[in-house]
Amino acid sequence: MHRKLVVANWKMHGNLASNKQLLTAYIEKLSHLKNTDVVVCVPYPYLAQAQAMLQNTHIAWGAQNLSKDTVGAFTGEVSASMLKDFGATYVIIGHSERATAYCESDENIATKFMQAQQHGLTPILCVGETLIEREAGVMQMVVGSQLDTIINTYGAAVFANAVVSYEPIWAIGTGLAASSDQAQSMHEFIRSKVAAYDLAAATSLKILYGGSVNPQNAVQLFVMQDIDGGLVGKCSLNAQEFEGICRAAAQ
Numbered sequence: 720m721h722r723k724l725v726v727a728n729w730k731m732h733g734n735l736a737s738n739k740q741l742l743t744a745y746i747e748k749l750s751h752l753k754n755t756d757v758v759v760c761v762p763y764p765y766l767a768q769a770q771a772m773l774q775n776t777h778i779a780w781g782a783q784n785l786s787k788d789t790v791g792a793f794t795g796e797v798s799a800s801m802l803k804d805f806g807a808t809y810v811i812i813g814h815s816e817r818a819t820a821y822c823e824s825d826e827n828i829a830t831k832f833m834q835a836q837q838h839g840l841t842p843i844l845c846v847g848e849t850l851i852e853r854e855a856g857v858m859q860m861v862v863g864s865q866l867d868t869i870i871n872t873y874g875a876a877v878f879a880n881a882v883v884s885y886e887p888i889w890a891i892g893t894g895l896a897a898s899s900d901q902a903q904s905m906h907e908f909i910r911s912k913v914a915a916y917d918l919a920a921a922t923s924l925k926i927l928y929g930g931s932v933n934p935q936n937a938v939q940l941f942v943m944q945d946i947d948g949g950l951v952g953k954c955s956l957n958a959q960e961f962e963g964i965c966r967a968a969a970q
């Protein structure tokens with residue numbers, strides 16, 4: 720089993736004052752946790768604030784998206800090197816909320832994944848199926864094809880320094896998390912899919928679970944063999960709940 724990783728995804732929440740409170744509480748509550756890595760992915764404008772408050776702590780920070788392009792006339796986009804300028808070390812790629820609302824294709828997501836890696840950022844690649852796809856029993860096919868776009872273009876070795884987050888769309892923000900067996904079974908599938916091409920990459924790959932993680936279900940989820948931590952939305956906005964999740968990971 721890997722050292723666990725817990726990532727806060729603040730989504731489009733916060734302001735300077737509330738972030739200050741929340742990050743202060745994170746630092747107080749989480750700096751003694753030695754057995755787990757903690758990352759907070761903030762909205763772009765607050766990267767400087769995260770950097771100022773979190774440097775010299777055990778908590779790392781990152782962003783929730785990045786441009787697929789390196790530099791140029793791309794109004795409104797933010798490049799990988801800009802994220803690096805603010806000390807970011809992780810970036811979420813292909814979150815379903817973006818894939819749906821902003822029509823991100825698997826090809827775009829694959830390009831972003833490489834942009835992140837080429838600039839020394841660890842990509843957190845989100846994959847997952849809809850409820851209809853799960854009910855139809857095609858969830859492995861769906862997740863497999865999301866991974867295939869990257870594997871077919873760049874090879875499986877790129878997963879050695881990456882994180883994949885399994886986020887079933889039906890579990891995001893619904894309060895209805897996947898059961899630990901459902902999550903474990905998909906995580907095992909993801910790892911074996913990468914292993915079929917590159918065993919070393921599959922072994923070092925961290926696979927997080929995301930979707931209504933809370934301090935209670937985290938305990939059951941994080942003991943599973945292939946669950947290396949969590950990507951946490953709502954509960955990351957509450958320092959006490961986030962601490963509970965990080966503690967479950969540190970056990």
Ligand code: 13P
Nearest residue numbers: 728891892930931952953
């Ligand atoms: P919730 O934890 O609010 O369900 O969000 C999960 C998520 O989308 C993390 O990226």
